[in-house]
Amino acid sequence: GTLCVVEGSGAGELDAAAKATMVCAQKHLPKPIWAVVASRSGAGGEDLAKSVAGLEGVEKVVVAETEGGFLAEPLSAVLHSLVGKQDPSHVVTGSSTFGKNLAPRLAALLDCAPVTDVTEVVDEKTFVRPIYAGNALSTVKFVGSGPVVMTVRATAFGSEKLESSGEAEIEQLGEEEKALMGSNLSEWVGEEKTESERPLLDAARVVISGGRALKSEENFKMLEELADQLGGAVGASRAAVDAGMCPNDMQVGQTGKVVAPELYVAIGISGAVQHLAGMKDSKTIVAINKDAEAPIFKIADYGLVGDLFTVLPELSAKLEALGYEKK
Amino acid sequence: MRVLVGVKRVIDYAAKIRVKPDGSGVDKANVKMSMNPFCEIAVEEAVSLKEKGLAKEVVAVSMGPQASQDTIRTALAMGADRGIHVVTDKELQPLAVANMFKSLVEKEDPKIVLLGKQAIDDDCNQTGQILAAKLNWSQGTFASSVVVGDDQEKVVVTREVDDGLETVSLKLPAVITTDLRLNEPRYATLPNIMKAKKKKIDKVTPEDLGVDVTPQIEVLHVKEPEARSGGVVVESVDELVDKLKNEAGVL
Structure with missing residues (x-):
């Protein structure tokens, strides 16, 4: 058994x-x-x-x-x-x-x-x-x-x-x-859980991920708003984590979390091998990136070449018009 | 106290890997090899323990063919004091590696063994946990912070877990495996690379250590994953939303 x-x-x-x-x-x-x-x-x-x-x-x-x-x-x-x-x-x-x-x-x-x-x-x-x-x-x-x-x-x-x-x-x-159970080799001291109202990254139906191009922690909030509209979770590339824009538990990739949602939206992510390993089994992949040569476009079902700072507000507004309310 | 740190030689993280046409494995000929990135973090942590006056000696250990010596030299250039090279051309799996580490621990008597949480070739994420069990030591895996108590009786380790961070207090001796955010490994400077050439590397074999390295896991074949075919480039947000709604059906 x-x-x-x-x-x-x-x-x-x-x-x-x-x-x-x-x-x-x-x-x-x-x-x-x-x-x-x-x-x-x-x-x-x-x-x-x-x-x-x-x-x-x-x-x-x-x-x-x-x-x-x-x-x-x-x-x-x-x-x-x-x-x-x-x-x-x-x-x-x-x-x-x-x-x-x-x-x-x-x-x-x-x-x-x-x-x-x-x-x-x-x-x-x-x-x-x-x-x-x-x-x-x-x-x-x-x-x-x-x-x-x-x-x-x-x-x-x-x-x-x-x-x-x-x-x-x-x-x-x-x-x-x-x-x-009473082993005395180690002792549990405490924890700091990432508080979130959103679904867990590895169980979410929709994942909105951001990369270094987001430029700041503040800008990551734009992704949170989009994720909340779609009832999804927010992820990040290792580059964004390393740059201090978000905590490591948001990292999607081989050394982070491996996800396979129905919809994965990669925003400002170039598509390093280590990131692709964490999301390439997603059902539908969308890539939004300024650089038309970014490797992420090679695996994305739908690519949109453009500046994320103009694309995101527009996308959010179009989704709202479809009935996906802003929270 | 003494710290033992493991360093594995792997295909460089930036190199593109090629699966051998006969499916027997990944081609390692004419590919850039480097120290596993998680092992670099382990070396950095070990050396910083020495710089803080908490560790007296840092010993870098690698296992594998002759060329693994280069990886030990890199660790020595980063600040490790001496090296041990377990020389073998046989394929090594985590259980065998842990058994050989156990044998070295019994000889070297370290208080901390620092290892990377996983190697970026086999992605196993096993050796530290296996070693800790074999030694009946405590384990602090996926460490993002390591604080050794002044009395060197305990070490407090913050661990990266799926939903945040967790802190455990471990009785020393302990095995600690490193995660990405623990530190930023230093680059070896030229003077230190020169100095490292004079540092001692002991050579032993699995037989010397009394370990049978025969794998319990046979690799039947290796293949490339099915390539995901690229889709279409859309011209506007309107077109994107339309495709997601009417073609992909995810909205």
């Missing part, structure tokens, strides 16, 4: 990484499914556990509660213990910062090589994963012993539908595992 590890983001609903994890297990990996829901005390972990328990193929859900945030040291020890008892053929989690921090540590405890950033399951041991910032796709086969510990990309599995018809039992951690 397959052990799924799901991060409770707080809302009680499956986020993009959790959904991709469950889709991958339900459609592509051996059954039954056992799920571990990592949840913060008082943050809706029970509700999330119920959502997961209702999915087809799920036999058991274990809730691992923690005070404060998640730490890889205790969580990997808990999972190691659960793997020992359940003996899954696969352990899968999302390619989020939570999963990337955790999965290799767990794999190491099991002395097996992890397979990260999987975008396709060819068969139970064979997977496709992007390398070189998505400029090549590598098909790899796990030939080690022990379970396949893998992380999956939300953009690759997130759009498939989850089947619900299950009624799995929900358990709390046993005493043995609870004791492991």
Whole structure:
């Protein structure tokens, strides 16, 4: 069977990484499914556990509660213990910062090589994963012993539908595992979440991204207004992040977030390889750039050569005329 | 305390990669090679710990063929004190690399191992986490700030996570992996490049370290992703909105 590890983001609903994890297990990996829901005390972990328990193929859900945030040291020890008892053929989690921090540590405890950033399951041991910032796709086969510990990309599995018809039992951690949660190697101190009313970048239907040509943090507000009109999220190129115009968690690219919305609008972004790797699977790509030679036009479905400072207000006004109100 | 820093030789981030026609991998012949950008950030952090008087010695480690020595020289020119080169022509995967680091850690006894969060060739993002587990050390991945306590018992690491920043306090010794905003790596100056030539690089082999590097993951084939065909250039905002609404159906 397959052990799924799901991060409770707080809302009680499956986020993009959790959904991709469950889709991958339900459609592509051996059954039954056992799920571990990592949840913060008082943050809706029970509700999330119920959502997961209702999915087809799920036999058991274990809730691992923690005070404060998640730490890889205790969580990997808990999972190691659960793997020992359940003996899954696969352990899968999302390619989020939570999963990337955790999965290799767990794999190491099991002395097996992890397979990260999987975008396709060819068969139970064979997977496709992007390398070189998505400029090549590598098909790899796990030939080690022990379970396949893998992380999956939300953009690759997130759009498939989850089947619900299950009624799995929900358990709390046993005493043995609870004791492991008390590892004293690390301590969670605090967090600074980016506050936003907008949808999360990796789950948004529309993403409006800006590059260095925006010139200032102040000008990024123009993108926010456009995003709000379309109910979308705001992203940025690494160049804009490096120039200090916006925080790193807005970065779309190989070293930032990988997104695949229905509509991606790249504004003042030249289209460096590392940025393209983060958005080229979007359904429709629009590029707005002053430089007609910018590489972004080579992959955009619709390109508009022009000065963003005149194009954006016009675009906003035209959208308003179509009924997309300004907020 | 001593800091061990990993430096990987990869195809330069600005070079265009070519998949070999037989699908066996990516062509590395006649391509510019450089230090992995995340490793540069790790070297910078290690050297700055030394400059702040917190670290006594910085040891740069690279693993791979003869040419990996150039990457170690770059780290030495940036300010690392000496180098260790694990010489092998075999393909190395993160699990093997971490096992060899573990063996070096047991010999060198560092308090901090600094690694890049990922290498820009295989994009694995695994080695630091695997090493931390193998050593039963704490891990501070995707670091954007590293503050070593004066008593050198703990290190406070701010981490770049999906929805913002997170701060953890780690018991030392620890493995720390670097994210982009941790620092801006310095350029090696010519005098320092000259000085680096005199610094010592020890050579060892995986066998010396007692590590079997046989991969658990076989690469079956590598291919280029399907090219996205460019679309049309529209003449006006009106035309753009019209296409989005009536052709793409996304409005």
